[in-house]
Amino acid sequence: MDLHYLTAHELGGLLQHREVSAVEATEALIDRIEALDGRVQAYLTRTAEQALEQARAVDAARARGEEPGPLAGVPMALKDNLCTEGVRTTCASRILGDWVPPYDAAVVRRLKAAGAVILGKLNMDEFAMGSSTENSGFFPTRNPWDLERVPGGSSGGSVAAVAAGEAVYALGSDTGGSIRQPASFCGVVGLKPTYGRVSRYGLVAFASSLDQIGPITRDVTDCALVLGAIAGHDPFDSTAADLPVPDYRAALKPGIKGLKVGVPREYFGAGMEPEVEAVIRRAIAKLEELGAICEETSLPHTEYALPAYYLVAPAEASSNLARYDGVGFGLRVPGRDIIEMYMNTRSQGFGPEVKRRIMLGTYALSSGYYDAYYLKALQVRTLIRRDFETAFTKYDLLATPTSPTVAFRLGERAGDPLAMYLSDLCTIPINMAGLPALSLPCGFSQGLPVGLQLIGKAFDEVTLLQAAYTFEQSTTYHRRRPELGVA
Amino acid sequence: MEYEAVIGLEVHTELKTNSKAFCGCTTAFGGEPNTHVCPVCLGLPGVLPVINRRVVEFGLKTALALNCQVEPFCKFDRKNYYYPDLPKNYQISQYDLPLARKGYLTITVDGQERVIGITRVHMEEDAGKLIHVDGPDGGYSLVDYNRTGVPLLEIVSEPDLRTPAEARAYMEKLKTILQYLDVSDCKMEEGSLRCDANVSVRPRGSQVLGTKTEVKNMNSFRALQRALEYEIERQIAVLEGGGQVQQATMAWDEARGVTYIMRTKEEAQDYRYFPEPDLVPLEIDGDWIEQVRAGLPELPDARCHRLINDYGLPAYDAGVITSSRALADYFDRVVSLYPDAKVVSNWIMGDFLRLLNAAGLEPGSSPVPPEEMAALLQLQKEGTISGKIAKQVLEEMFATGKGARLVVEEKGLVQISDAGALARIVEEVLAANPGVVEDYRNGKDKALGFLVGQVMKATKGKANPGLVNQLLKERL
Amino acid sequence: MPITTAEVEHVALLARLKLSPGEKAAYTEQLNAILEYMDKLNALDTRDVEPTAHVLPLHNVFRDDVARPGLPRDRALAGAPEASEGQFKVPRVV
């Protein structure tokens, strides 16, 4: 039995029935990482010892007759922008160096309480700024489906690990598509929950009004399971809504008869690969076949989402990243006085994309340009929200491609920031509106996975998961595995 | 030419909440450096602020006491600038939508009442403390984040103040109000009450504002007044000399008694304010405002008027007594036990305050509780002790903390009102001073006073003076 | 609204970034390309549109005023590049 390719709910079942121990499962995953990660390069930090300790604790609890829950003993991993007490957290940036947080992120606390076994910390674009994981301050992660291609980003390490069987599931973060776009590139399920559904406490901030943590899994059932474990109010996050958390897994019932699905035409624009479009169209036809009522619609301000996003997100980032100054933690590069120390530290500690966005955001907020850029972008954000509000008076869900292309080659877009930004065209508007959206495998193009994006109403992850589950139950794309040349 | 100054004050007051504005760390003073800190106030990656409800409540109390309009909707903003006492390199503050606006307070200077406008009241977080250590290569600085994140209110006045004395009176009045509200310790020396001043001068009668400077680093009321006096003179001298005042931030040097330039306009900061995405806005409805208003204590102006109207106290006395909530509370308590307000006022304004000041004590920490003060006045009224002895007793009470009756008994200070006992002493005094007796009989009225004094001396001041007079006159 | 090299230098100072001459030139060019793309937004009339700073309709989220223990000092200082006498040590602030 290939333990490493079991889903969390499958492995959880075996663990609960004592057919496999948590230590066995954890060892299997550690072996898999050993065998593969030299090529995939998903992990920045591995915590095998700690993982085995957590696994032993779960086994001991079960031996005592306790049942710590479906995720207990299931090995997983975290994007390296989630703070872990006692384990270094780098955000894939040189500026954090070997910084070890003295606290756990809220989601990490919750997962630990649920008995999660944490295998390590996963690679990403530095400070989650990027769409390919090539902006990692350490090394790029490879796409398990084609090692010469990017896994997408910024949660590239997270999706690559899940796709390659180096973690049963992972957590990522999504500010403009950083969970969904890589999930699409690597053929896994990635959910960005509604803004406010999951506490951001302990997620190293990129753009606070857009960031959200979400699950990256190999099927929709796992997605529901993990979301249920991490969602909910948190007194440490003012923006984590105090709303009841449904039992997402129990809500997974196949059937989308009569579900009204809008298909916004703006998401099928120029730059879209025809074969990707064909796959998406077939997936939408499949939804219809399953009983959904699909209809073309329009979100007229879609084209403005990207430029507005690239003002809002860098502006917030320029402020969020001001704390990396060589004073309290992380890297310090000495200087004659404090200002020189700041400048040396930040210039050497941040990579080029991070600096570019800090520059852009600082400019957008600076005196004389605030109204023209930042305020304008916030107003456009309102127009984008209204588009969705209008659409959701008619539809239960929206369906779009997650990305206009399949995974591109390493280095292909590295020299052109604007071209790189365009790969998030289909995902960014959803962050601007704060809505939940997931990407699920819906076919292949050139042998590479294609993702279908489903967008839901605020806090209605249930409808989203149900539709995705129905689609998944009638297809087999999620069962395909990349050829990695190992058993 | 005659000039007048135009002064506006920006006051920062630390709120005396239990915990910091956005995290659960204590706000307690003292403490070893960096022992009142947590990931949030250290600004570590990943942390988020959550506003302390009491900060808003204290802000509302203050806004209402200053007659402000509370905004139905307000939000927090980030003020971005790099400084090592600010771990996030931004301060959470309020920019375009503050908690409250358009208030006022009244001050009285040289018997003249003036209304001073309050532009705005907003909430923000305090920074940490830097210590500069000299050494090679310019030395280094040490940073303590214990005060980082302590809640502050910023209270900005209109440029309505015209003299350093008015500025001081405004500051003193503001301190009194904040103390009445019990929202701040208001210790200028410890930095829990701080003030920056915007100052300009112009020819008297002109409506045009001159170029202003901002004066910082004034750590006492006296420093505020001195710094403003100096800065106004300096600006006038610049203008008189044909020069122009340079827009700048000045610092007050207490030791040298001068202001000096900290930074000029060219170096002015670009704070890049934008809405704080980690905090949600505040909506303050009428119900909340009324609830806070209902909980406001009687404020100094109202209390002062009550003392004048209900007790007939002179305005000056009422002003002094109500300048401190603790003193006014003391007064009210004594009057409730000894209902002769004028007598109470005289004692408090006189010996009580003198002893308190001499001991460097606040009314709230007086060793003589109001109950004992009332008991002392009662002893005097009953005739158990004379007024003169009462003063001695009060001093003893202050020194020892003992009750009035106990001091009187221990020291044997009960007034001698026994006519039989006094008559004997009167006889002795008359026998010992035949010459004076002769003088009196020859019409020298002053001689009587001498004889009374001799009797008092013989009784160590305990004789009832009225009775002594009466006995002497009978015998002569 | 093309951004000049002087503005790039000013922004770099505000952001406390030291840029090499090469970086200055590259950022000037790239920021101009990006900002040109942003000008797309000017096609939209937003005069009466409220800005969206928060997507959530939340307000008045509070914490009770209860003091809790924070970090022990050694843990607070554990990540500091330089510390002395229980404090964070930095080059002299001028």
Ligand SMILES: [Zn+2]
């Ligand atoms: Zn704290």
